[in-house]
Amino acid sequence: MMSQAYVGFASDMSAVVVAFRGTQENSIQNWIEDLFWKQLDFDYPGMTEAKVHSGFYSAYHNTTLRDGVINGIQKTREAYGNIPIMVTGHSMGGAMASFCALDLIVNYGLEDVTLLTFGQPRIGNAVFASHFKKYLPNAIRVTNAHDIVPHLPPYYQYFPQKTYHHFPREVWVHNIGLDSLVYPIEQICDDSGEDPTCTDVLS
Numbered sequence: 001m002m003s004q005a006y007v008g009f010a011s012d013m014s015a016v017v018v019a020f021r022g023t024q025e026n027s028i029q030n031w032i033e034d035l036f037w038k039q040l041d042f043d044y045p046g047m048t049e050a051k052v053h054s055g056f057y058s059a060y061h062n063t064t065l066r067d068g069v070i071n072g073i074q075k076t077r078e079a080y081g082n083i084p085i086m087v088t089g090h091s092m093g094g095a096m097a098s099f100c101a102l103d104l105i106v107n108y109g110l111e112d113v114t115l116l117t118f119g120q121p122r123i124g125n126a127v128f129a130s131h132f133k134k135y136l137p138n139a140i141r142v143t144n145a146h147d148i149v150p151h152l153p154p155y156y157q158y159f160p161q162k163t164y165h166h167f168p169r170e171v172w173v174h175n176i177g178l179d180s181l182v183y184p185i186e187q188i189c190d191d192s193g194e195d196p197t198c199t200d201v202l203s
Helices: 030-034 054-061 064-080 092-106 127-133
Strands: 005-010 017-021 039-041 052-055 087-091 111-119 138-145 170-178 181-188
Touching: 005 064, 005 092, 017 064, 017 092, 017 138, 030 092, 052 054, 052 127, 054 064, 054 092, 064 092, 087 092, 092 111
Parallel strands: 017 087, 087 111, 111 138, 138 170
Antiparallel strands: 005 017, 039 052, 170 181
């Protein structure tokens, strides 16, 4: 599972942007099969009973990627000042972007960290999602109506503590048909992380 990230300065936003590469098409089946159910106790302070996806957690925390991202942020802020940080990623990159944003806040004490992901999979259990929401209350997960990745690993509403659970807030992009025409709409979902009227309706 090869991971890559880019750290740079966005002049139009006056922010540091940390972007994580999405899942390579030929590797998506591998991580679904190899890393489907493996959960790991999350060892961040004050987050007892939180469990996370071991593969995604390790892809960010247990590689040189994390050090490179932190170094890139420090150098960019040295050059441009104490500017906000926008973390983003697509698919598996969204999972790592989420761990990165939380890491920057909890372990590095950084403020003005924003998270925006696209089509990311679930990365932890309901306890983790609850803690995540406290630290990143304005995080946005954009999902697409026909994307399978946000449904993985699966969520079972009758076993919320034992399975995976998305953190909020989801923005679901899908099409509706009116008078034989198709219109894309963006639906802002509730703050549960698993709004049954959003992408979960397709599960």
